[in-house]
Amino acid sequence: MNNINDNLTKALKTVQKMIGPTALQKCYIDLDAAARMADFSTDLGIRRCLVISDSNTRAAAGEHVFLALRYAGNGTTDLVLKMEPLEATIEIAEFVTEKAANLDGIVAVGAGTLSDLAKYAGNKLQKPVLLYATAPSMNGYTSSIVALRIKGLKQTIPVKPASGVFADPEVLVAAPSRMIAAGFADYLSKSSASADWAVAHMLRSEPYQPEAFEFYKGIYDELLSLASEIGAGKPEAITKLMQGLLLSGLSMLAAGASSPVSGGEHLISHYLDMKSAFEGVSHDLHGAQVGVATIQTLSLWQQILNTGPTSIDPEKLSSNYPSEKDIEAAIEEDWGPVAKTILEQWRPKSRTPHEIRMELEVFKSRADEFLGMIRKEMETPQKIAQAIQAVGGPITAKELTIRERDFQKAISNARFLRNRFTVLDLAAELGLIPPFYDSGN
Ligand SMILES: [Zn+2]
Incomplete structure (x- = not known):
């Protein structure tokens, strides 16, 4: 020790x-x-x-x-x-x-x-x-x-x-083994959140300190390889996981924010927690929700990596993007009496279709370099899913103790909850996910 x-x-x-x-x-x-x-x-x-x-x-x-x-x-x-x-x-x-x-x-x-x-x-x-x-x-x-x-x-x-x-x-x-699995999944959120932080820096000038990832060096790969041993309850592996989680917290302490480890996947989990609080449905453990959400956000990143910059058409994409009025109506419909508080978080992050066109132009012009950089570090959603499964944690929304359709809604609507640019915003702007959840009413 x-x-x-x-x-x-x-x-x-x-x-x-x-x-x-x-x-x-x-x-x-x-x-x-x-x-x-x-x-x-x-x-x-x-x-x-x-x-x-x-x-x-x-x-x-x-x-x-x-x-x-x-x-x-x-x-x-x-x-x-x-x-x-x-x-x-x-x-x-x-x-x-x-x-x-x-x-x-x-x-x-x-x-x-x-x-x-x-x-x-x-x-x-x-x-x-x-x-x-x-x-x-x-x-x-x-x-x-x-x-x-x-x-x-x-x-x-x-x-x-x-x-x-x-x-x-x-x-x-x-x-309890499900708590251990949740901790392991929470630890892995960095795989997607780190790319969210980098893109927020590039497109929205959010302060970015890559030194905060210092605390993952060496131990991140080791923990990924220890998944089965953690799942089997081996004391040494579980102690290592605890060490990793303490170090992960230090990356937030060093950054003065949760940004290094909390991106779109955490917003999805917050969305589920809030639906639970307001509508009385159950939620699951924080890390369990974050793990399933990380597999989802990594899939979005993978789509972005596979699309490539040449096929991005900022003019067309921005003209397809909904008006602020339509987005606010969707937030009102989703949250009713508390919509006002959510709008306060969303409005500073909201952009007009014209601004979105400019943003996508910037992304397109720098995508080769940016995607090249994140491609080197990013895990595939399959690899993360396998690791979480090896620990005995859930990897699909169906396995979580939540109302399943809330997860689907969260993919589009979780981005309204917080003034933090993540892959959920980028995917909505690139037309990879609906810009808001359409209930069809
Ligand atoms: Zn977390």
């Missing part, structure tokens, strides 16, 4: 070189993670802390953490969040904030939801947060953003990162 922890320490130093001092000071994976976390909490001057968990994570790892903290002389207040299902909403985040107000710090025992609740509260109170990860299920442990539901809308909020992230391989291995 020494190698892994040395590598994580080195990666943290690289982040500090890139962005200066950061609250995140320690990432540690080993069998003595609980004791190390307790010692670290003492180093941070935490005397009394709030420990949040849910019924499952409390049973999986809670006792271990309490014993270690108490042994280190730390007074603990136990808060088990029993809401079923537990979601990261602003109301619950504010509740946690209130409970931690008179204590020195917060420890979250859990995965994505509990981490986000703790990071939000710690940021608001300006108190240190320690994360005791119970599953390698997503890449947000080390990031400086949280995803919270505010009035039903999933919003990404910048926060101070946790001060330390700790994980015990024995706890990780015992996590």
Whole structure:
């Protein structure tokens, strides 16, 4: 395990070189993670802390953490969040904030939801947060953003990162296999999101820092090759996955945004989450949705790579592109009473047919060089699907616990949810997908 922890320490130093001092000071994976976390909490001057968990994570790892903290002389207040299902909403985040107000710090025992609740509260109170990860299920442990539901809308909020992230391989291995598969799929979103970020830079001048991909070097290919072992629950492979997820979070921390790992595939997942919140249908695990969506967005990239620039006809494509009025009508139809909030996200990204023609001219003139560059790095959707399947994760919308037609709608309509240019926008402009979902009414 020494190698892994040395590598994580080195990666943290690289982040500090890139962005200066950061609250995140320690990432540690080993069998003595609980004791190390307790010692670290003492180093941070935490005397009394709030420990949040849910019924499952409390049973999986809670006792271990309490014993270690108490042994280190730390007074603990136990808060088990029993809401079923537990979601990261602003109301619950504010509740946690209130409970931690008179204590020195917060420890979250859990995965994505509990981490986000703790990071939000710690940021608001300006108190240190320690994360005791119970599953390698997503890449947000080390990031400086949280995803919270505010009035039903999933919003990404910048926060101070946790001060330390700790994980015990024995706890990780015992996590539900579908959570492990979800983490693996979330990790692979980079394969499509990295190209989205590059094209957003070229066409919409979004700030782009390819150095953020530093944290994938070496380990990305290794994890792809470990898919079957992760699926078989081999401790070493699962520990490696956790390492990869922590490093993936560092790429977001270094970029100061989720852009390196979150493009069109994440928008599709957000769309499914929001349909779930507003229409009461079920959603699936974040990473499970992201995995199926990544296969979809990679297919779009593959179509773009195969089309080639010469057949792009900006004049014809832009004249076929719908008017803003038609798009707004489609958003109203899809979202009803909350359409207004979605329009606020969409409008800054919206372009007139004339502007789209200009944009496609730029894309066409630079496509050879650009596509040549991304072709070298991009995986095929088949390869990613095989890897996710080897881990036991879902690869089609049918296998997700969602309303299936929402996935189809999301391919066209998810791009309206956020002012971030992705392959979904490019594919709509190139006429590869309908520019909005037409319900046929
Ligand atoms: Zn994700």
